[in-house]
Structures are given as structure tokens and as C-alpha cells.
Amino acid sequence: MRMTRLPPEIRPVLESGTPAVMVTCSADGKPNTTVISQVYYVDETHAALSFQFFSKTIRNVRENPRAYVCVFDIRGQAQWVLQLEFQRSETEGPIFDAMDMQIEAIASMTGMSGIFKLRAADVYRVLSVERLPFSSR
């Protein structure tokens, strides 16, 4: 079922540090797919993604604000699909500080210390969210 608000059951999945995948599209119509290390729950209608490098993803969402994110929940045997729209970038404040702390923890757990570094917290509006069970269950 497609929803327009992040349901409570997605929070532990987002907070588990499980990698997610993001798809964006440039203004000239080229899709770009990348693995992201963190999707941060801001509130029921907003999520924040980490901006770590000046990547194609960062350029794309500034040209075309639509984004697609898929978060995997292996224990729950499903994936969460989020349609998002880029709103703003924050380089300080409570969202940035919380993401910075979380990203350091993820980096140390995954052997990526010194590589993951938060430049900004990019805040997105949630347009839709849907839970898709794994088809192989």
C-alpha cells in the first residue's frame, strides 16, 4: 500500500544503518544509481540524506529535485521504496549533528572511517512510501 507519510515501522529500519540505494536523474534525462549509507528520519513527511562528496547524485538533485530511494530490511524480508523531492541542504543544526554522529558510527562499523565525511544534510519531502516484500520469501 502506498502512503504519503513515513509510518512508525520504518524508523527502526532507517536507524539500523542498513545501506540503501538512491536513483536520481539529470536535467538531460540520464538516470544515476548509487549506494547510500544513511537515510535519516526527520519527521513523518521528511527524510534527510547525507551529502559526503560532490557527486553526480548531488548535482542531479539540484538540477531535478525528484529522487527515488530503496531501503532494505533483511530481517523484515522487505524493502521500503520512497519517492522524494529535494528541499534544502543544511550544514549545521540538530539534523546535521545527528547525521554526522550516525555516519561516524556507520563508518567505523563498515571499515570506512576517514572516508565517510558529512558535508551537508540534504532534506527531502516524502512524496510517497511503499513497503514491498521480497518476492523470494
Add this chain to the structure above:
Amino acid sequence: MIPGKILRFLEQHANVAFAGSRDRDLVPRGHKVCGWRVAADQRTMTAFVAEEFTAGLVESLQDNGELAVTVEEFPSHETYQFKGRYLSDRPVRHDDVEIVDRIRKRFVRSLRTIYAGVPEDILGAFVSNPSLAVEFEVLEVYLQTPGPGAGTRLIPPVES
């Protein structure tokens, strides 16, 4: 042409993949990929798309042809993105499912240390059942392993 080093990565090490497409309004959409095959010419690749992620894919590909597939080895995070143009699609065959089964085993092996105590069938279920095979011509290959070199175009090489 996909270089031999990356071909070996795809055939022997990579265990996770995801594709991106877009519709005529430039709205991006993602599709979990459960397996892949590179043709003998090393210019075309076939991605096996999970059955729960096929909605709208063929329509978008027939409309604009744009496809990007990112393939990763977890947990080393070695990652490449293949961008190209749609050629064809078909239902998956028995030999495609055999490739997916091999990748599922590889994926489960890679997760054992991280998800100690979680049954292997739960871990293996992450690699969904494929239902659609999408063949595309690889036009560009990018390095996406996390780090300062991420995003570097490998094929065709960037002229300095």
C-alpha cells in the same frame, strides 16, 4: 568495452545490484537486480530484474532507452556503475535463474559475519526472484567505490 578486471569482478565477486530508469517526466525509478550476464563481445549486459520491481520499467525503457545499473561487492564496497541504452527485454530463462542462484550463495556468504545467527534462507531471500531480463548496450562505466575517486568515468576514459 567492459575491461577484463571489471568482467572478473562481475562474474566472481559482485553480489548486489540495482538499476535506475526514468520516465518521460524525468522522474527516476529504481529496480532491484538479482543477477547479470555480460555478452561475449563485452559491450552488452543483461540485468535480471526482481519481479516486485518491474512495474513501469519496460514502458520507460521503450520511451527513452536510458538505464543505469550499479553493481557492488558487499562488504568490500567495490562498486561500478554501468550506463547504457536499452536493447531488448524478455522473461527470464532457466539458465538466468542458475546465475541468480550463484549470486544468492555469494551474497549469503558475504553476510554471514555481519548477520551471525540469522538463518541463511532469511539472508538469501534478499536476492529476490527475477522475472524480467533487460539487455542493454554499455556506453559508460564509472567507478563508484566510496572515496575520493567515486564518480570517475573509466569507460570511455576521461581525456586529460
